[in-house]
Amino acid sequence: MELVQRPGDPVASQSGVWTGAAAGSPDLDGGQPRRLPYRRKLSDCVARCNTLRMVVFSCGRCGAALTPDLALSMRELIRPAYDGRGPGPATMPRGFFAVDPEPFGTPFVPAENQDDDLLHAMPGLPMMIDGVNVVSAGPRDTIVVHPDDASTLRLHPEGDRLIGCCGPNGTEGSNQVCPCGAEVATLMADCYGPNELHFDPHRVSATEVRRPHADF
Numbered sequence: 181m182e183l184v185q186r187p188g189d190p191v192a193s194q195s196g197v198w199t200g201a202a203a204g205s206p207d208l209d210g211g212q213p214r215r216l217p218y219r220r221k222l223s224d225c226v227a228r229c230n231t232l233r234m235v236v237f238s239c240g241r242c243g244a245a246l247t248p249d250l251a252l253s254m255r256e257l258i259r260p261a262y263d264g265r266g267p268g269p270a271t272m273p274r275g276f277f278a279v280d281p282e283p284f285g286t287p288f289v290p291a292e293n294q295d296d297d298l299l300h301a302m303p304g305l306p307m308m309i310d311g312v313n314v315v316s317a318g319p320r321d322t323i324v325v326h327p328d329d330a331s332t333l334r335l336h337p338e339g340d341r342l343i344g345c346c347g348p349n350g351t352e353g354s355n356q357v358c359p360c361g362a363e364v365a366t367l368m369a370d371c372y373g374p375n376e377l378h379f380d381p382h383r384v385s386a387t388e389v390r391r392p393h394a395d396f
């Protein structure tokens with residue numbers, strides 16, 4: 181995959197409106213910034229990830245932008261070590277997102293192989309329910325971002341969703357809501373697991389931010 185634009189590149193503002201074209205550029209319509217982003221299905225964006233520039237994720241219910249412009253990370257999802265003293269380093273750096281191909285979060289189902297010591301129900305977290313090892317049967321292709329890149333999200337009003345030690349561990353389902361109340365994401369931010377936020381791909385939409393001189 182090739183990524184041609186980096187976070188902080190001034191060619192796109194947080195609102196997704198092109199602001200970087202010089203005066204007189206043929207990309208300016210009547211001297212006004214040209215509005216370039218367009219909405220497309222998230223699955224299309226994921227399928228075209230090798231050509232994605234920047235994406236803004238928005239609430240699937242109200243349309244509010246929930247992230248700044250984020251670039252697809254080309255790195256494999258690697259969870260930094262955590263030492264049990266509060267949330268550890270975030271899995272994703274600020275300004276980037278990744279798509280997690282593994283099932284994530286609730287519901288949980290009994291694992292086929294109960295003797296597999298490497299089973300994880302959540303990233304980095306083995307779990308047993310009623311003495312049975314479980315694995316996630318949640319959605320695949322959740323969008324993983326740095327928790328600080330979704331600063332408008334609010335904690336779920338149901339306290340049970342926020343169970344954890346130093347922070348929510350994400351095992352009780354969606355625990356982050358859009359200001360409109362829609363359950364859109366799950367935050368893992370406890371001391372005994374990774375520190376990352378997963379958007380539910382069925383509850384958010386992705387708006388691709390394109391450059392006027394895009395080469396595709």
Ligand SMILES: [Zn+2]
Nearest residue numbers: 239242358360
């Ligand atoms: Zn909303």
